[in-house]
Amino acid sequence: MKIFKNKLAVTIIVLSVAFLGLIGFSVNKDSSSVLVGGVGAVFNPIQKFVYGVNDKVQDFLYFAFNFSDVKSENIALREENEELKSQLIELEDLKDENERFRELYSFTENRDEYSYIGANIINIPSGSYLNSYTIDKGENVDLAKGMVVISNSGLVGQISRVESNWAIVDNIINENIAVSVTVQSTREAVGILKGYRDGNNNLLAKVYNLPLDSEVKEGDIILTSGLGNIYPKGVKVGEVISVDEDKGKLMKIATVKPYVDFNRLEELFVVIPEDIRNIEY
Template sequence: MKFLKNKINIVISLLVVIMVVLILFSSNRDSKSKLEGIVGDTLSPVQRMVYTVSKVVSDTYQGIVKYSGLVNKIELLSKENGELKARINSYEQLKVENHRLREILNFKNRLDDYKFVGANIIGKNGAYTNEYIIDVGINNGLKNGMVVIANGGLFGMVTSVSDNWSLVSPIINGNIAVSGIVQRTNGNQGIIRGYEGGSSDYNLKMEYLPIDEEVLVGDIIVTSGLGGVYPSSIPIGEVMSVESDKRNLSKSLFIKSHVDFEFVSELFVILPNSIDEVEY
């Protein structure tokens, strides 16, 4: 492109020089000879054509240069627009996820004491233990005994950790237990485990509640926070049935977990912001 521009400039310069010479030559004489008139008449159309062609070429070149610059600006603006959209989408997703976690946990003013590490289920370990393998571990701050939640509430507990993966035992297994209370009354605590005789109607059992404890079918059970292992107020499930044991003066509750363990794929591990301030 630069070579073409230089060539056009040379042609234009030569034409200008010829015209100047002819003007000067003509100005020093009172009259023109027939030969000069013939030459002038002959060169005039050629000169006009050369000028017209050179102007078209020059204008085309300038247009190409301007178009190229405009294309570059459009590409730059398009790239910046894409980056801004990606940032906005990421921000909106974080807002939605944070809102969802707040609703799940209902931690109220204690939410700032914890942070959450997202985890994906990548497999299961054993046909009987039914432990889940997740794709985060020590490198992500995980430790044994940390609580795991899913969309709906309490999922289970981290039972083994490696650098980049961990094992999670779900609450329905029966090999871990959690202290819970009736959210409505905030009364006495009972111990909740997975129920082996469970069905589609319920899969957890809460035991050792005093027989005079007020409980209704439909009440929501949440973690009590007893022992500092599980943060309090994590939803566990809904009371489906109440059974009284008059001999032992206690009540048992049959609970349906808020979590659908068959279809969960994304989990969140709860980490305290400060081990000194919040006990696990």
């Protein structure tokens, strides 16, 4: 039995040495050998695992010994990212502003009988419900009561009060404003536009005094008529969204959605006629 145990031990040692010899032999032999291929198939996954663990250990050690540098780089990248976001927002704002001025220029380039002064909204008077705005221009730039105010989108309203360096603008939704308008598609009889709020508190307007045989319809564009020597002719006001008949008064009434979004007004432009004395209030 002892001899058998010794032989078994010797056999295990011999096989182990032979196995290790095969591993060494597999490193230098061509991969076409079936035996070498078998050994490689056994040990390749082990080698990959060892190398993978080694890479992770190296990455961890690099991170551990360079933590402060990594943290600084991360902070710098975050700051750069925020700066790029801010620049993108500024570019979008400039793009929108450029588009607004381009639209305004298309209106003003053929109306050289007027000049235009830009103004910013600095306040909404309490209780005005977006019917009025305070602008940052006044008598200091020769503004006067009755002057018309527009935006790139269309008609805004009219100046109702002027002080040294500010003024109040009543928009077309204000009950004190009435505008002579016409229908672009038909150029038919003139109607009178006045502000209107529907049941959902939407800021709209209605055109009154249109004749019963008027061809006004949904989708028509409403423009200032130029009558009355107050509002320049051809300023966009809004689009017809519905038409009703008042047979008792023998007229049609068109409900209009203004092109100007009175909740999001930014730049305003005061229309200055060549001869201010000709403004009729």
